[in-house]
Amino acid sequence: xxxxxxxxxxxxxxxxxxxxxxxxxxxxxxxxxxxASNGPPFxxxxxxxxxxxxxxxxFPFSGPQGSQSIPGLNKNEFYSTAVPIRSFxxxxxxxxxxxxxxxxxxxxxxxxxxxxxxxxxxxxxxxLSNFNPGISLSERDDGxxxxxxxxxWRFDALRRKLSxxxxxxxxxGIIKRSVLKASNIMMSxxxxxxxxxxxxxxxxxxxxxxxxxxxxxCLVGLHAQAMAGIDPMPMKGDLEGERVAVxxxxxxxxxxxxxxxxxxxxxxxxGNASGDKEASDQKLVRGNLALERSLHxxxxxxxxxxxxxxxxxxxxxxxxxxxYKVQESWVEKGKSGCNMFKYKLVRIPGQKDAFATxxxxxxxxxxxxxxxxxxxxxxxxxxxxxPVSLVxxxxxxxxxxxxxxxxxxxxSKPFKLLQPSFxxxxxxxxxxxxxxxxxIKRNGGDLPYTAHGILVCRKPMIYECGSLCHCLRNCKxxxxxxxxxxxxxxxxxxxxxxxxxSWDPIRAGxxxxxxxxxxxxKINTRQDGGDGEGNEFVFQTNRVYESFKWNYEPxxxxxxxSDTTEDYDIPSPLIISxxxxxxxxxxxxxxCSPNVFWQxxxxxxxxxxxxxxxxxxKRHIPPMTELTYDYGVPRSDEGENNKFHPSLPRSPLxxxxxxxxxxxxxxxxxxxxxxxxxxxxxxPSSR
DNA sequence: GCCTTATCAGCCAC
DNA sequence: CGTGGCTGATAAGG
Numbered sequence: 001x002x003x004x005x006x007x008x009x010x011x012x013x014x015x016x017x018x019x020x021x022x023x024x025x026x027x028x029x030x031x032x033x034x035x036a037s038n039g040p041p042f043x044x045x046x047x048x049x050x051x052x053x054x055x056x057x058x059f060p061f062s063g064p065q066g067s068q069s070i071p072g073l074n075k076n077e078f079y080s081t082a083v084p085i086r087s088f089x090x091x092x093x094x095x096x097x098x099x100x101x102x103x104x105x106x107x108x109x110x111x112x113x114x115x116x117x118x119x120x121x122x123x124x125x126x127x128l129s130n131f132n133p134g135i136s137l138s139e140r141d142d143g144x145x146x147x148x149x150x151x152x153w154r155f156d157a158l159r160r161k162l163s164x165x166x167x168x169x170x171x172x173g174i175i176k177r178s179v180l181k182a183s184n185i186m187m188s189x190x191x192x193x194x195x196x197x198x199x200x201x202x203x204x205x206x207x208x209x210x211x212x213x214x215x216x217x218c219l220v221g222l223h224a225q226a227m228a229g230i231d232p233m234p235m236k237g238d239l240e241g242e243r244v245a246v247x248x249x250x251x252x253x254x255x256x257x258x259x260x261x262x263x264x265x266x267x268x269x270x271g272n273a274s275g276d277k278e279a280s281d282q283k284l285v286r287g288n289l290a291l292e293r294s295l296h297x298x299x300x301x302x303x304x305x306x307x308x309x310x311x312x313x314x315x316x317x318x319x320x321x322x323x324y325k326v327q328e329s330w331v332e333k334g335k336s337g338c339n340m341f342k343y344k345l346v347r348i349p350g351q352k353d354a355f356a357t358x359x360x361x362x363x364x365x366x367x368x369x370x371x372x373x374x375x376x377x378x379x380x381x382x383x384x385x386x387p388v389s390l391v392x393x394x395x396x397x398x399x400x401x402x403x404x405x406x407x408x409x410x411x412s413k414p415f416k417l418l419q420p421s422f423x424x425x426x427x428x429x430x431x432x433x434x435x436x437x438x439x440i441k442r443n444g445g446d447l448p449y450t451a452h453g454i455l456v457c458r459k460p461m462i463y464e465c466g467s468l469c470h471c472l473r474n475c476k477x478x479x480x481x482x483x484x485x486x487x488x489x490x491x492x493x494x495x496x497x498x499x500x501x502s503w504d505p506i507r508a509g510x511x512x513x514x515x516x517x518x519x520x521x522k523i524n525t526r527q528d529g530g531d532g533e534g535n536e537f538v539f540q541t542n543r544v545y546e547s548f549k550w551n552y553e554p555x556x557x558x559x560x561x562s563d564t565t566e567d568y569d570i571p572s573p574l575i576i577s578x579x580x581x582x583x584x585x586x587x588x589x590x591x592c593s594p595n596v597f598w599q600x601x602x603x604x605x606x607x608x609x610x611x612x613x614x615x616x617x618k619r620h621i622p623p624m625t626e627l628t629y630d631y632g633v634p635r636s637d638e639g640e641n642n643k644f645h646p647s648l649p650r651s652p653l654x655x656x657x658x659x660x661x662x663x664x665x666x667x668x669x670x671x672x673x674x675x676x677x678x679x680x681x682x683x684p685s686s687r
Numbered sequence: 688g689c690c691t692t693a694t695c696a697g698c699c700a701c
Numbered sequence: 702c703g704t705g706g707c708t709g710a711t712a713a714g715g
Contacts, residue, residue, distance in 0.1 A: 166696095179695060180711060187712085214694060218713080226713045227693040243715095253693065269692065286691075286715075313704075314696075474702090 135190060143193030148204035148220045151186070151193050152211075153619060155219055156508045157457075157552035158182040164446055164456045165557070168432035183215040183226075185556055194221020197233045199246050200300040200323060208354040210505050210622045211318040212309065214249070222320060223247040223304055229254075229269055230287025235297075244299050245290040245326075248345075251306030251316060255334060261347075261356035264303060264324065266291075267334070268341030279336035288341045295326040301345060305355050310504065311485065312452055317505050319358060319622070322351040357624055361503045365487070379490060380405045380583075385483050388584055389503075392492040400490070400498045404581035407483070409612055411519045423468030423604065429475040430465060439465045439477055453479045454509035455616045457551040458599055460569030462614075466604030480601050480614040484513045490587045493626065500587040500627045505620070512596055512615040512627065515539045515585040517578035537586055539613060541600065542573035543632030550597065550618065570600050574611055585615060591628030595621050598629060 139147055162178035186192060194202050198221075205222050217223040225231045229251065232243035250256045254267035268288035273279040282288060294301055306318040324345040334340035363369045371391060375398055378387035383405050390399055424430060424439045432447035434440055440447060442463040449455055453476065465477045473482070487503040506512070523538055551564045578586035588596065601612045615629060 177695075177711075184712075215712090224713080225692075226711090228691075228714080229693080232715085251693090272693085274693085316694085 135193065140190060140193055141196040143202070143204040143221060145204045145206075147193045149619065151191055151219050152216060153508075153550070154191055154553065155182055155186050155216060156620075157550065158185060158556055159213075160450060160454060160456045160509055161552040161557055163450045163452075163454075164432065167447065167451050179213055179215065183213075183219070186215075186219055189556075192219045192221070196221070197224060197231075197246060199233070199244070200302070202302070205320060207320055207322040207352045208357070208622050209320045210620050211304075211320075212315065212507055212620065214318070217249070217304060217318060222302065223249055225249075228287060230291060232287055232290035243290040243293065244297055245287065245294040245301050246299075247302035247304065248291070249304045249306055249318065251318070252308070254340075258305065258307075261321075261353075261359050262349075263347070264305075264345045266343045266345055268343065271334070271336075271338050271340065273336065279334075279338050281339040282341050284341070291326060291341075291343050292329060295329050295343070298325055300324075300348070301326060303345060303347070311507070311510075319354055319505075321347070321355040323348045354622075361623055364503070375399055380407070383407050384583075386485065386487055389487070389489040390491075391489050394492040394494055397492060400587070403578070403586070405583065406516045406518075406578075406581040407583050408514060408516050409519060409576060409610065410517070410581070411608075411610060413519075423466055424471060426469070426471040426475070428472055430469075430471050430477045439463055439469060439471075443477075447476055449476050449479050450509075451476065452507075453485075453511065454507060455479075455511065455599065456509070457564060458566040458597070460565060460567060460600075462599060462601045464601055464603040466609070467606065468604055478603075479511050480514055480612060481603060484511065484584075486510075486512070488513075488584050489624075490584065493589070496589050498587050499589050500584055501624050502621065502627065503623055505623055506617045508617050508619045510617045512617060513583060513585050514601075515576055515578070515598065515613040515615065516581070516583035517576040517586070518581060520575050520577045523575065523577075537577060537579040537582065539576040539578070539585075539598075540573065540632070540634075541568070541570045541575075541613065542635065544635055545632040546592070546630050548597070548618075568600055570611065574613070576613065588615070589626065589628050590631040592630070594628045594630050595619055595625065596627050596629040 135147065135151075143151075159178055159182035162181050166178045193204065202220070202222050205220055211217055211222075214223075214226060218226055223231050224247075229249045230245050231247045233246045234243050248266055250258060250264060250266055253272075254269075256267055257263075257265035268282050268291065269286070270288070271280050271282040284292065291301075300323045303321045303324045304318050305321050306316045309315045309317040324347050327344045327346045329341065329343045331339050332342055360369075364371045371389060373391045373393035374389060375392055376390040379390045379399075380388050384407055392398070424437045426434065426437050426439075430437045430439055430447065432440060435445070443459075446456070448457070448459065448462045464479070464481060465471055465475050469475070471477070486506060489501050489503060490498055491501060493499040517537070517539070520538075523540075547566075549566065551566055554560060554564050595618050596615050597618050598613050598615050601614045602609055603612070604610070615627075621627065
């Protein structure tokens with residue numbers, strides 16, 4: 001951790017990094033209208049211009065990227081009249097890094113001025129909203145799925161970046177509270193949706209959606225309170241003070257009864273002991289009063305259930321569990337001996353399972369009830385530290401075709417050292433911002449992962465520490481080589497053969513698994529595709545992949561946008577076959593709107609610097625959601641004969657209306673064959 | 688503008 | 702080395 005050597009205080013790019021010091025609540029900034037003389041013009045490539053990198057152009061406040069047309073989002077509206085909000089900044093982020101000093105005083109600017117400036121800013125924002133790029137006023141009021149995903153992506157990308165800066169030694173103590181900072185920027189930039197409060201369904205938010213921060217609920221309009229558990233809303237036509245509850249968050253702070261997935265006994269708010277205050281009786285005010293009114297008016301109340309995230313100590317997961325109604329209320333003595341309000345909420349029947357699924361998984365994990373359709377508790381036979389269940393709830397098939405379980409990539413030929421690698425000299429764990437660590441340097445000066453082991457950005461290449469590095473195994477720069485961390489399930493899908501999903505919720509940026517298999521020179525249809533049925537068990541780095549934007553918006557942290565290319569840079573094409581041996585990745589199906597993407601990773605092992613393909617979560621993925629990635633299409637100049645990847649125009653329509661043919665195991669396998677071979681699954685010796 | 692709410696993360700002790 | 706409790710700083714909405 002802090003080694004106190006003081007050697008690493010040389011900050012080669014302080015000028016750049018210091019810009020972030022100016023990231024403060026934008027509301028504190030006086031709005032300023034763009035002028036020709038006001039600093040360098042904002043660069044923005046036209047959306048339809050050809051991009052050499054193969055990625056679509058990126059506009060900092062644009063809607064979802066990609067070539068798909070987005071219903072509900074009028075691109076022209078964004079691009080034609082777009083004036084970047086950054087142009088309104090009175091203090092353009094330092095162009096020369098001279099603002100390094102004195103930042104602390106400027107952050108704590110006078111409260112009075114702050115409020116005034118805030119109003120002025122809001123005014124400018126509202127009146128200029130016709131020019132506001134990204135999310136229009138009406139879209140801010142009423143969202144849709146694309147908007148909700150867009151807002152969540154932008155928030156999380158920014159949060160990850162700020163979190164990375166927070167972790168960095170050179171910025172310790174300067175960037176703090178990355179969640180709040182990211183939230184603040186989103187709020188003040190107007191990057192949010194469903195701001196208009198409503199009873200019942202929130203457009204674009206689906207039952208079962210998961211969130212990892214309370215602020216995410218605010219940004220998509222599911223629950224507008226940043227902290228309070230009850231969100232009240234004035235009723236039309238009612239007198240002032242007459243409010244009903246539209247949503248509640250049950251997150252374990254009170255003694256709620258959450259045993260029954262269809263019933264929630266919710267405790268009102270207030271009365272908690274805090275600081276020098278002792279516990280007291282709850283009062284029938286605010287949220288409590290609103291819930292009481294909701295009981296009488298019988299309005300729909302959205303319920304979000306929050307609890308500990310098992311993957312991240314101390315943090316929480318929130319699940320949107322759909323619509324409930326308050327059935328009764330009463331007062332009872334709480335643990336402190338004070339009066340607590342209790343509200344019994346009952347879930348409206350016929351809604352998709354959400355929290356119920358979590359409860360079920362919990363029982364599977366505790367062994368209290370067995371998984372229906374379980375064929376094998378662990379198809380890796382112990383090769384991974386976490387078991388992988390094999391399940392079929394659809395038909396009688398007893399498992400996929402035989403393969404040998406292999407947990408990593410296998411190069412059959414010795415691999416040429418691409419560059420001399422001596423490993424880093426860090427003694428414990430590599431620390432971001434340590435300019436002496438060559439692994440950090442190779443990654444552009446930053447640790448590619450947050451302290452939680454979450455990928456910050458997609459990059460042309462990520463260099464992890466290898467066996468020659470002196471740092472310990474728990475170094476944060478070894479995320480993809482220490483095995484996957486979620487409980488997977490290989491399951492039979494209805495129409496796509498076998499698929500992969502997880503029992504655990506997955507945060508955006510989480511390492512899913514690597515693509516394991518044997519490296520081959522070229523595709524031998526017979527050997528690797530099996531009967532010419534396609535190359536479903538082959539991964540190729542040189543296919544054409546649908547472009548998408550995943551990284552943060554550099555402008556929001558005061559960086560040059562040129563620095564964040566998401567284009568891969570792979571020295572030579574890599575082809576991996578998992579036909580005969582592989583890991584769970586071979587079961588991941590294709591999707592045109594995937595929730596997983598791949599990222600090239602390099603690290604040294606046995607004196608060889610090897611290329612690996614690692615999968616990461618593109619967005620938050622609820623439990624039991626099928627994991628999919630973009631299989632890509634063959635380059636047109638290659639004579640690849642592939643039934644399953646026709647070189648058709650890949651319009652979203654094609655993907656959505658006609659599901660692809662089964663990608664895995666089109667021909668069912670005899671059960672005896674699998675049973676026989678499952679015992680033969682090899683435990684790889686590589687770890 | 689002040690109050691309520693309780694989150695999030697840093698910190699310390701074990 | 703992970704866990705749990707405590708606390709400070711904090712934002713939105715009323």
